[in-house]
Amino acid sequence: MLKIENLQATVADKPILKGLSLTINAGEVHAIMGPNGAGKSTLGYTLGGRPGYEVTGGSATLDGADLLAMEPHERAAAGLFLGFQYPVEIPGVSFVQFLREAANAQRKSRGQAPLSGGEFLRLAKEKAALLRMDMEMLKRPVNVGFSGGEKKRAEMVQMGILDPKIAILDETDSGLDIDALRICGEGINAIMRKSDKAVLLITHYQRLLDYVKPDFVHVLAGGRIVKSGGPELALELEEHGYEAVAA
Amino acid sequence: MSEALALPTRKDEAFRYSDLAALETLWPVPRRDIHVAAGEQGASTVVIDGANDAAQDIVITLEDGAEYDLRLLNAGSAYGRIAVRVRLGKGAKFHLGAAQIAGGQQTAEIVTEVVHAEPDAISSQVVRSVLGGKATGTYLGRVVVARGAIGTDGEQSIRAMLLDRTATANARPELEIFADDVKCAHGCAVGELDAQGLFYLQSRGLPPAEAKKLMLQAFIAEAFVGAADEEALTRAALQALEALL
Numbered sequence: 001m002l003k004i005e006n007l008q009a010t011v012a013d014k015p016i017l018k019g020l021s022l023t024i025n026a027g028e029v030h031a032i033m034g035p036n037g038a039g040k041s042t043l044g045y046t047l048g049g050r051p052g053y054e055v056t057g058g059s060a061t062l063d064g065a066d067l068l069a070m071e072p073h074e075r076a077a078a079g080l081f082l083g084f085q086y087p088v089e090i091p092g093v094s095f096v097q098f099l100r101e102a103a104n105a106q107r108k109s110r111g112q113a114p115l116s117g118g119e120f121l122r123l124a125k126e127k128a129a130l131l132r133m134d135m136e137m138l139k140r141p142v143n144v145g146f147s148g149g150e151k152k153r154a155e156m157v158q159m160g161i162l163d164p165k166i167a168i169l170d171e172t173d174s175g176l177d178i179d180a181l182r183i184c185g186e187g188i189n190a191i192m193r194k195s196d197k198a199v200l201l202i203t204h205y206q207r208l209l210d211y212v213k214p215d216f217v218h219v220l221a222g223g224r225i226v227k228s229g230g231p232e233l234a235l236e237l238e239e240h241g242y243e244a245v246a247a
Numbered sequence: 248m249s250e251a252l253a254l255p256t257r258k259d260e261a262f263r264y265s266d267l268a269a270l271e272t273l274w275p276v277p278r279r280d281i282h283v284a285a286g287e288q289g290a291s292t293v294v295i296d297g298a299n300d301a302a303q304d305i306v307i308t309l310e311d312g313a314e315y316d317l318r319l320l321n322a323g324s325a326y327g328r329i330a331v332r333v334r335l336g337k338g339a340k341f342h343l344g345a346a347q348i349a350g351g352q353q354t355a356e357i358v359t360e361v362v363h364a365e366p367d368a369i370s371s372q373v374v375r376s377v378l379g380g381k382a383t384g385t386y387l388g389r390v391v392v393a394r395g396a397i398g399t400d401g402e403q404s405i406r407a408m409l410l411d412r413t414a415t416a417n418a419r420p421e422l423e424i425f426a427d428d429v430k431c432a433h434g435c436a437v438g439e440l441d442a443q444g445l446f447y448l449q450s451r452g453l454p455p456a457e458a459k460k461l462m463l464q465a466f467i468a469e470a471f472v473g474a475a476d477e478e479a480l481t482r483a484a485l486q487a488l489e490a491l492l
Contacts, residue, residue, distance in 0.1 A: 050446050076452035087448040092465025098448065101461065106452035141465075142447075162451060 001063060001198050002166050003025045008057035009046045014040040018223035019058065024166065024168060024198045031062065031201040031209055034220035037243045040202045041085060043194075043220070046169040048082035049075055059234065062166065076102075077109040079165030081158075083172050087151040090142040093177075098126060098142055099161055127160030131187045148175030156187040167192050168200045173208035184209025206238040219246045261330065262418050264385040266354040269300045269326035277328070278304040283313035285336070290316040292476055293305050294419040295327040295482055309339035311365065318474045320486035321355045330358040335368035342374040342407040345482075348487040349382035350410075356385035363391065363429075365400040374403075375417075375467045379410035379491045388433075391421035392427040403433035408440060408466055410491065412461075422449040456492040 002024040009017040016039045024030050034040050047060060049072040061068045062078050070078065072175040074224045090098070103123075105112040112149045115123065128135050143151050152172055159167055169188070175179055187214055191198045201212060209217075209231065218225045219242065226246045227233065237245050254274050255262040262270070270276075283289045287310075295301045301324050309315055313336065321327045333341050341361060350356040355378075361370045371429045374385040390401045392446075406414035421434040440462055448458035464485060 047444075048450050049452075051442065070457070071454050072446060072449040073454050073458075076450060082450050084447065084450075088441075088443050090444045090447070090462065090465070092468050093461050098461060099451070101457060102448070102451040102453050105454060105457060109452075112439060170345075201347075219381075 002060070002200070003062045004047075004058070006058035006222070007043075007060060008055070009045070010054050010056055011042060011052060014111060015056070017046060018108055019226050020220070022225060024029055024216065027195045028216065029193070029199045029201065029212060029214045030218065031214040032218045032220050032225075033203060033234060033237055035241075036106045038220045039128045040220055041170055041224045044082055044202055045139055047075075047080065047168055048072060050157060056151055060131060073105065074109070075225060076162070076164075081162055081167040083155045083159065083162035083169035085171040085174060086190035087143045087155055088178045090242045093139040093142050094140060095142050095152050099138075099158060100123065103161055123161055123175045124157070127157045127191075130160060130190055131157050133157055149177060152176055153180060153187070156184055156191070160187070163191075165196070166198045166200070168202065168203045171204065172201070173203055173205060181207060182211060184208075188212045206234050209234050221246050254317045257480045258463070260348065260438045261358050261387060263387075264354075264356060266326045266384060270328070271302055273326075273478045276302040276304050276328070278306060281305065281307045283307070283315055285304065285345045286312045287312040288314040290318075290475060292472045292474065292480065293329060294320045294480070294483055295329065296320065296323040296487060298324040300324050300441065302326070302474035304419075305329065305332070306491065307331065307333045307341070309333065309335050309341060309399070310367075311336040314340040315465060316342045316474070317344075317419045318471060318476075318480060319343070319357060320348075320480055320483055321345065321357060322348035322484065322485075323490070325353055327353075327355045327400070328358070329356075331364075333370070334364050335370060337357070337365035338367045339365075340368065340433065341370040344472070344474060345372075345373070345374045346470040346484055347374070347376040347378075347384045347386070347465040348467075348484060348491065349376075349384050350379035350491040351382060352380070352479075353382045354385075356459045358385075358387045360448070361401065362393065363399040364393045366396050368396070369400045371402045373470050375470045376403045376406060376407040376416055376492065377410065377463055377467065378416055381413045383415040383417070387417075387419045387421070387425065389421040390431060391428050392424040392429050392431065394420075396426045397424065397428040399403050399429040399431065401429070401431040403435075404469070405433070405435040407437045407438065408463065408464070458490055459492055460485070
């Protein structure tokens with residue numbers, strides 16, 4: 001589904017990704033772990049197409065389509081979802097208005113009919129319930145005044161509504177208390193643990209992986225993947241640290 | 248703001264950023280007088296959105312305890328100027344909510360003078376400008392608190408958003424206070440659309456123009472919130488925004 005080959009990227013002329021290769025097939029959950037500064041968030045932003053993250057080499061394709069040639073909104077329509085480590089507050093724009101427009105923009109580019117107001121609200125309600133989120137919160141301006149945990153749950157509600165093929169979730173577990181962590185983990189499983197979808201979890205810690213069991217774990221260091229393994233690799237990292245395991 | 252029949256020059260502060268060539272064709276500017284009797288309330292909306300140049304002078308007199316709600320949309324003319332002069336009596340209330348939207352070579356300006364002539368009057372002014380291309384958007388807002396006008400509460404919130412580095416925003420809040428025990432606040436900011444917010448919206452599937460429109464709609468919403476014809480004003484503003492993006 002997602003095929004990344006020898007990806008190189010710079011931020012402000014500083015090389016961050018230095019030849020990263022990774023293949024994720026439909027039905028798989030991958031976790032990327034690594035120390036601070038390894039390039040984890042850069043990987044997410046580069047795949048999402050954030051301005052300022054410049055690809056200097058390599059390729060990334062989603063179901064064969066050249067992801068790196070697309071604008072951010074085209075990547076979303078192609079089925080990519082980027083869960084932000086720090087979801088952005090947008091005063092004055094309500095979640096429901098923004099998400100309905102976003103969902104319908106995606107549908108339009110795929111040649112699907114737009115969702116009516118009623119259809120959209122039913123869908124939003126269902127996904128909000130999955131994340132134990134009150135619909136009233138989705139009528140509020142995007143992320144404004146939300147706690148860290150609420151922002152992350154709102155990210156997962158967005159993922160549920162937009163129904164992507166692949167989700168890249170950047171430190172979805174940071175800033176979550178134990179209950180919110182479980183709710184988010186269960187949400188990811190309910191929305192994305194399907195034979196035609198895939199997930200790439202970017203995380204520092206084992207604790208999210210207790211809920212969302214990865215099929216593969218990779219260690220990212222110095223801008224490339226230095227070690228790959230099964231779920232046991234995450235436990236090994238937790239016990240011995242990155243330096244010992246990735247050395 | 249001058250009512251003199253001679254065409255103003257740039258030395259006249261209220262016309263410092265005007266398109267004087269366009270102004271000349273409109274001179275003298277038509278003046279509209281609004282008078283609200285003691286304890287009465289009034290409201291009106293002025294929209295400049297035609298293809299033609301337009302300028303208006305509005306003079307509002309609020310007697311004791313009178314209230315007035317004025318909304319302005321200055322958008323879509325090559326040159327659009329709205330000048331407002333308000334005199335507030337004791338305990339009177341005045342609210343201005345204004346948006347200017349200009350692109351290309353357009354010049355848009357709103358000039359206000361709000362005079363708290365008597366004690367305990369309240370004025371609030373919210374002005375939002377969205378400027379693209381080589382447009383110039385100006386807001387000159389003077390608040391005068393007369394001697395003895397204690398208990399005055401005057402507030403100005405002025406923000407401009409530049410869509411292109413080639414656009415110009417002039418914003419000048421001005422306070423002249425001749426009384427003690429008054430509350431006058433103003434905030435003034437000129438900025439660009441938040442790049443992080445734009446990327447966030449785009450990452451969810453909104454094309455760039457739609458993402459910008461959504462953020463700009465939110466930006467100008469404060470100017471129209473609570474207006475009797477909020478929906479119509481918002482629609483007209485959105486049309487002007489779409490023409491810019």
